[in-house]
Amino acid sequence: MLWLTDIALNALQTPMRALVADLASSGQQVQVQVLVSCFQAVGSLVGFSIMKEYGSNDSVSEHMLEIMVVVCCIVTVAVAVMLCAATETQLAGDRAARQSSPVSDVFEAVRGSSTLLRHLVGVHCLVFVGATVWFSYSVQWFGLCVFAGDPAAPPGSAAHRLYASGQEAFAYAGQCGSWLMLLMTLLLVVALHRTTLPPKGAYPACIFVGAGTSFAAAFFVNHNATLATACMALSVLPCVGAHGIPWGLIAASNKAAEEQGLPVSTAMQMALLNCGLVIGQQLTHMTLAALESFVAPTLALPAMLAAGALALTTAGAGALLLPSGAEECGALGAGGRAGEADPERHGAGL
DSSP states (O other): OHHHHHHHHHHHHHHHHHHHHHHSOGGGHHHHHHHHHHHHHHHHHHHHHHHHHHTTTSOGGGGHHHHHHHHHHHHHHHHHHHHHHOOOOOOOSOHHHHHHHHHHHHHHHHHTOOHHHHHHHHHHHHHHHHHHHHHHHHHHIIIIIISOOOTTSOTTSHHHHHHHHHHHHHHHHHHHHHHHHHHHHHHHHHHHHHSOOOHHHHHHHHHHHHHHHHHHHHHTOTTOHHHHHHHHHHTTHHHHHHTTHHHHHHHHHHHHHHHTTOOOOHHHHHHHHHHHHHHHHHHHHHHHHHHHTTSOHHHHHHHHHHHHHHHHHHHHHHHHTOOOTHHHHHHHHHHGGGGTTOGGGTTTTO
């Protein structure tokens, strides 16, 4: 179910980002992509609030059916709103050519991708190695490591109550993180709009804070619930940058190339960036699964947090080395080759 949910979310990411890029001007690309994170923060806040409501007295896992029904209702309403608000213009041309184009487009996008895009994909992958540890496994970390509970213990036992307390603390920490993500995203949008803050200066700063947070969680938290809550709240900062700045840089680069008359493929390049995200997620899932086959989760989870800190530190260093100025302009021209077969594919034909 976790993997199916990841697939669904990532399938939505590319066309949504491309549509936003199409609707924004060349000077607004980074800001509007960062603004998307505000809505993600609101969704995250709603999700953690639902968990906290159902887990106030019992373990959240005992109410998964009710939680999933509520989530499905919310998603259904959101999809209905999207279908009413967004329209798609089908591309003209031979139907058989359109059916075969996705495969060829992928190969063309990979072969013609710019240095900037490849650099961003690498950084994105490493960021989500570190972020996935928090998003997917911090509930276990709270219950098993911080509160020393046991989900398999008999209901009503001390170990079972401790695990339930860990899940409640996790939900509260998630709410704090969601509020922080919303606040920092709004501040970042204002800073990018009102000041000369370069996006590629804000991105590594967000990542390095996340690296320090993961390091503290791996080695210093132990059973300190307050420090664990602070670490989880601060762990959202790499995503404040990663959910907006790389997408905005790609959109801005393609908008500039388009204005110069160069063929572009914004949606395809965003899909490649999304591949970096998925690779990072799956690396984390498979690494933890392999690690837990040798050691107990109480040892594996702190080890994964330490690995996440290393990945985020490397990602931050990579973000510092992103091309800028004239060097970036050269990269933009190279990236335009990915869509030269059909300039109208900018924005996934939306």
